[in-house]
Amino acid sequence: MNLSPIPIATATTRTTCPYCGVGCGVTASMKPDGGIAVSGDTAHPANLGRLCVKGSALGETVDLEGRLLYPQVRDEHGVMQRVSWDAALDKVAGKLSAIVAEHGPDAVALYVSGQLLTEDYYLANKFMKGYIGSANIDTNSRLCMSSAVAGHKRAFGEDLVPLAYEDLELADLVVLVGSNAAWCHPILFQRIARIKETRPHARLVVIDPRRTATCELADLHLPVKAGTDVWLFNGLLSYLAHRGGRDDAFIAAHTNGLDASLAAADADCADPATVARICKVELADLLAFYALFARTERVVTGFSMGVNQSSAGTDKVNSIINCHLLTGRIGRPGMGPFSITGQPNAMGGREVGGLANMLAAHMDLEHALHRDIVQGFWQSPRIAERPGYKAVDLFEAIDDGRVKAVWVMATNPMVSLPDADLVRRALARCELVVSSDVIEHTDTNALAHVLLPALAWGEKDGTVTNSERRISRQRAFLGAPGQARADWRIIADVAQRMGHDGFAFDHPQQIFDEHARLSAHRNGDVDAAQAWRRFNLAGLCGMTRQQYDALAPIQWPVLRDDDGQVHGTARLLQDLRFSHADGRARLVPTPPRWPAHAPDDDYPLVLNTGRVRDQWHTMTRTGKSATLANHVPEAFIDIHPQDALLYGVREGGLARISSRWGAMVARVQHGGGIARGSVFVPIHWNDQWASDARVGALVNPVVDPVSGEPEFKHTPVAIEQFRVAWHGFILTRHALALDDITHWTRVQGRDFTRFELAGRKPIDDHGQWARQLLGVDAPDADWLEYLDRSAGQYRAVHLVDDRIDMCLFLSSRPDLPSRAWLASLFAKPRLDEADRVGLLVGQPIDKGADAGPTVCSCFGVGRDTICEAIRSKGLAQVSQVTACLKAGGNCGSCVPEIKKLLVEVRAEGMEAPPTTPN
Ligand SMILES: Nc1nc2c(c(=O)[nH]1)N[C@H]1C(S)=C(S)[C@@H](COP(=O)(O)OP(=O)(O)OC[C@H]3O[C@@H](n4cnc5c(=O)[nH]c(N)nc54)[C@H](O)[C@@H]3O)O[C@H]1N2
Ligand SMILES: Nc1nc2c(c(=O)[nH]1)N[C@H]1C(S)=C(S)[C@@H](COP(=O)(O)OP(=O)(O)OC[C@H]3O[C@@H](n4cnc5c(=O)[nH]c(N)nc54)[C@H](O)[C@@H]3O)O[C@H]1N2
Numbered sequence: 003m004n005l006s007p008i009p010i011a012t013a014t015t016r017t018t019c020p021y022c023g024v025g026c027g028v029t030a031s032m033k034p035d036g037g038i039a040v041s042g043d044t045a046h047p048a049n050l051g052r053l054c055v056k057g058s059a060l061g062e063t064v065d066l067e068g069r070l071l072y073p074q075v076r077d078e079h080g081v082m083q084r085v086s087w088d089a090a091l092d093k094v095a096g097k098l099s100a101i102v103a104e105h106g107p108d109a110v111a112l113y114v115s116g117q118l119l120t121e122d123y124y125l126a127n128k129f130m131k132g133y134i135g136s137a138n139i140d141t142n143s144r145l146c147m148s149s150a151v152a153g154h155k156r157a158f159g160e161d162l163v164p165l166a167y168e169d170l171e172l173a174d175l176v177v178l179v180g181s182n183a184a185w186c187h188p189i190l191f192q193r194i195a196r197i198k199e200t201r202p203h204a205r206l207v208v209i210d211p212r213r214t215a216t217c218e219l220a221d222l223h224l225p226v227k228a229g230t231d232v233w234l235f236n237g238l239l240s241y242l243a244h245r246g247g248r249d250d251a252f253i254a255a256h257t258n259g260l261d262a263s264l265a266a267a268d269a270d271c272a273d274p275a276t277v278a279r280i281c282k283v284e285l286a287d288l289l290a291f292y293a294l295f296a297r298t299e300r301v302v303t304g305f306s307m308g309v310n311q312s313s314a315g316t317d318k319v320n321s322i323i324n325c326h327l328l329t330g331r332i333g334r335p336g337m338g339p340f341s342i343t344g345q346p347n348a349m350g351g352r353e354v355g356g357l358a359n360m361l362a363a364h365m366d367l368e369h370a371l372h373r374d375i376v377q378g379f380w381q382s383p384r385i386a387e388r389p390g391y392k393a394v395d396l397f398e399a400i401d402d403g404r405v406k407a408v409w410v411m412a413t414n415p416m417v418s419l420p421d422a423d424l425v426r427r428a429l430a431r432c433e434l435v436v437s438s439d440v441i442e443h444t445d446t447n448a449l450a451h452v453l454l455p456a457l458a459w460g461e462k463d464g465t466v467t468n469s470e471r472r473i474s475r476q477r478a479f480l481g482a483p484g485q486a487r488a489d490w491r492i493i494a495d496v497a498q499r500m501g502h503d504g505f506a507f508d509h510p511q512q513i514f515d516e517h518a519r520l521s522a523h524r525n526g527d528v529d530a531a532q533a534w535r536r537f538n539l540a541g542l543c544g545m546t547r548q549q550y551d552a553l554a555p556i557q558w559p560v561l562r563d564d565d566g567q568v569h570g571t572a573r574l575l576q577d578l579r580f581s582h583a584d585g586r587a588r589l590v591p592t593p594p595r596w597p598a599h600a601p602d603d604d605y606p607l608v609l610n611t612g613r614v615r616d617q618w619h620t621m622t623r624t625g626k627s628a629t630l631a632n633h634v635p636e637a638f639i640d641i642h643p644q645d646a647l648l649y650g651v652r653e654g655g656l657a658r659i660s661s662r663w664g665a666m667v668a669r670v671q672h673g674g675g676i677a678r679g680s681v682f683v684p685i686h687w688n689d690q691w692a693s694d695a696r697v698g699a700l701v702n703p704v705v706d707p708v709s710g711e712p713e714f715k716h717t718p719v720a721i722e723q724f725r726v727a728w729h730g731f732i733l734t735r736h737a738l739a740l741d742d743i744t745h746w747t748r749v750q751g752r753d754f755t756r757f758e759l760a761g762r763k764p765i766d767d768h769g770q771w772a773r774q775l776l777g778v779d780a781p782d783a784d785w786l787e788y789l790d791r792s793a794g795q796y797r798a799v800h801l802v803d804d805r806i807d808m809c810l811f812l813s814s815r816p817d818l819p820s821r822a823w824l825a826s827l828f829a830k831p832r833l834d835e836a837d838r839v840g841l842l843v844g845q846p847i848d849k850g851a852d853a854g855p856t857v858c859s860c861f862g863v864g865r866d867t868i869c870e871a872i873r874s875k876g877l878a879q880v881s882q883v884t885a886c887l888k889a890g891g892n893c894g895s896c897v898p899e900i901k902k903l904l905v906e907v908r909a910e911g912m913e914a915p916p917t918t919p920n
């Protein structure tokens with residue numbers, strides 16, 4: 003089968019990156035070899051032409067390998083069978099109708115995603131709330147942005163992100179709380195980094211329990227004890243109120259709630275020494291931060307998952323916003339609280355009301371007038387009247403049978419929800435599990451009864467909204483592969499089969515128009531004062547298809563002035579009119595409280611989970627790219643060296659961590675800037691990529707009481723050595739069955755797949771074992787092998803026509819040869835004698851042939867190459883490294899790491915730093 007994407011556009015197409023909430027503009031065009039060339043769109047205001055490494059590697063992820071291309075239904079033997087669209091849609095519609103008829107609308111649910119386009123999202127929400135008549139639609143944004151949404155609603159009366167990216171450049175102080183923006187929002191972070199070059203007085207403070215790449219450029223890093231942010235910001239509120247910085251005129255004219263909030267803050271946090279002790283930061287550093295905040299007018303406080311994903315997430319958000327309200331630092335250039343959104347359309351989902359406790363267009367489910375407005379506009383037969391299940395509750399309701407059917411769209415809950423083993427059990431019990439996805443084999447799809455193939459990025463067409471409320475078009479430049487259909491169309495197909503009108507669309511522009519009209523519907527009417535909302539797309543109503551296709555990125559609210567001119571809004575709240583009925587903002591009392599579960603003797607460490615630079619979530623798309631696999635090739639458990647000693651685990655070896663909910667195995671590493679008492683594990687790896695590295699299985703399912711967002715960053719765990727008899731790895735051009743191997747992990751290479759292995763069962767006959775595993779049985783095969791039984795080392799190589807076909811290395815210890823060097827042999831059309839000798843010796847014969855683990859993914863520059871250049875050429879600055887090796891010269895995501903290497907090489911007296919095997 004041809005796995006190339008199908009071009010439909012001849013010219014360059016301007017579209018938007020499908021990964022993070024920065025929302026960078028991308029241009030895509032065909033390369034002469036049939037591949038897709040992707041570059042940054044210089045005209046897009048979010049990135050002005052820059053892309054991070056994930057965006058730059060998009061072209062590597064659009065092939066059809068692994069794609070879900072046809073509808074499938076599980077047969078009575080549990081085997082997936084390809085079926086026609088009619089059969090699949092009839093099955094979904096028929097079964098949903100039957101369950102609703104028998105058990106009522108609340109017995110079915112949709113679980114959707116911030117990776118849907120606004121048009122898809124709008125329709126899913128309309129289908130569920132207006133036609134099925136239940137609010138059982140929740141989204142993975144519950145796991146991500148819901149604390150920010152709840153915090154905004156409490157403070158502002160509406161879910162508003164007041165500022166624009168430009169405000170970060172106008173700020174004199176940027177505070178990043180629980181955000182590793184250098185890795186997770188790289189282009190935004192580079193905008194911050196560049197201000198420091200042009201305005202050296204500007205300051206960056208990072209508040210994170212880990213010393214992340216983001217801290218490399220910070221003037222001050224406060225390594226707070228996990229979960230203590232509310233103490234820190236209550237302490238700041240108290241400091242500002244009593245020692246200077248408060249804006250009494252603003253407080254009197256525009257806020258409520260000061261007294262109660264200040265009383266709550268003063269009660270526990272008035273004394274900085276106490277706060278410093280609780281937060282485990284140096285008192286001098288804390289006071290330096292408080293004083294800097296107090297004296298700097300233009301402050302932006304950016305926050306992300308270290309804030310939201312907490313059992314006190316909403317209070318963390320409000321404790322931050324309180325400080326901006328007390329100082330009146332909102333609605334003006336260069337200042338304000340700034341929720342940094344994760345997914346490409348986290349914001350679009352909020353606009354259409356995709357959460358189980360919201361209605362469409364920023365209206366409230368629990369408000370009778372709002373329900374009337376929405377139902378009247380939709381002319382729908384019903385409207386949900388009470389909130390549905392939030393994500394974690396939803397899967398519990400599936401587990402105990404209250405919900406009997408779930409349709410999952412564009413998310414992978416088997417990996418990304420807390421207590422993920424419960425999710426497995428729930429889905430296995432559920433009468434009907436439908437999954438709309440673009441990839442065939444995912445952990446969630448393995449449990450689905452019906453798989454519906456959706457169009458992927460590059461094929462789909464619609465709009466997304468980024469962190470600064472900017473609506474941008476995603477445009478198709480590839481044709482629909484196989485029988486894949488747009489998500490909105492699949493929803494409309496099912497709705498219509500269930501007998502619902504209101505879904506007769508044949509282009510996303512019509513859906514966008516309906517969404518825009520609803521946002522303006524009775525918005526600001528005198529007889530509907532309680533339905534006034536900032537979210538308004540009046541200026542985008544009635545666009546023609548051509549206008550929609552040509553839509554330039556624009557920030558909402560989008561209004562039309564008296565001359566008919568359409569204009570967006572860069573900065574909100576300049577008029578200081580908040581969306582509460584009295585027009586005022588609220589300071590919210592946030593009495594501090596500890597995370598739900600504290601470590602104890604059985605589970606003495608705190609598990610913190612998050613992202614690495616070059617992977618996206620459950621790796622269904624980024625996992626395909628060899629460029630992106632290099633930076634962090636396998637899952638790891640980052641632990642402080644002293645804790646490693648204490649618990650008997652060793653860097654480079656395997657360890658098992660377990661919690662009351664589940665367990666996983668990964669490689670131990672140091673160097674992630676982690677404090678004692680905690681471990682950090684990336685969220686990305688799952689059953690498609692490793693035998694046992696799904697961290698969601700361990701995460702406690704405790705949620706924030708207001709937002710329902712899970713406590714992803716704080717689960718008590720235990721760690722122990724994972725004992726094995728041998729370690730090994732394979733690089734191969736072929737598929738492999740590894741069912742009998744104790745532990746494995748898979749890494750995408752450019753011309754091969756790499757497997758890291760470890761086994762419990764000792765191997766007797768290495769040669770026979772290796773030939774069987776690799777499937778090399780021909781007696782005349784070009785097979786080289788070497789065994790040193792006493793050292794416990796074995797190496798085997800299979801060549802075909804002098805070209806390397808596969809190689810396997812085993813050792814009783816995890817001290818195996820460099821994979822980077824072996825990978826380079828796969829690019830060679832034939833191996834020479836030196837390569838063959840090197841293979842058997844287990845290291846390159848030429849000095850310098852080993853680049854080490856990749857630091858710069860854009861130019862493929864390894865750590866050893868960089869360290870060697872620093873040493874031999876006496877380099878002292880990142881710019882010199884870039885001039886010499888190009889590293890760091892494209893997307894810039896690796897600049898913090900190069901900086902660190904410069905320091906380390908010099909500090910260690912010309913020794914390269916140790917790392918895990920690459
Ligand atoms: N490379 C990459 N980029 C991404 C994504 C991806 O998968 N890969 N996903 C996108 C999505 S959906 C999201 S939501 C964003 C997430 O972006 P971020 O929120 O920046 O990323 P995380 O790594 O989840 O967590 C951020 C930091 O919170 C810290 N933290 C943990 N506990 C606490 C605490 O109690 N207090 C404080 N102050 N900090 C704490 C962690 O140590 C971590 O460094 O990234 C987006 N961008
Ligand atoms: N332990 C831990 N867990 C976490 C987090 C954490 O920090 N720690 N973070 C949470 C956060 S913030 C988030 S956002 C979630 C993300 O978690 P998920 O949403 O589960 O992760 P993804 O891998 O992005 O899943 C997207 C799925 O949709 C598919 N897909 C891609 N494009 C399309 C499309 O156009 N249409 C359809 N129908 N399918 C598509 C992909 O193949 C993939 O299977 O993880 C959450 N889980």
Ligand code: SF4
Nearest residue numbers: 019021022026054057
């Ligand atoms: S920062 Fe990177 S991942 Fe995020 S939108 Fe831009 S290019 Fe895409």
Ligand SMILES: [Mo]
Nearest residue numbers: 145146344345
């Ligand atoms: Mo997210």
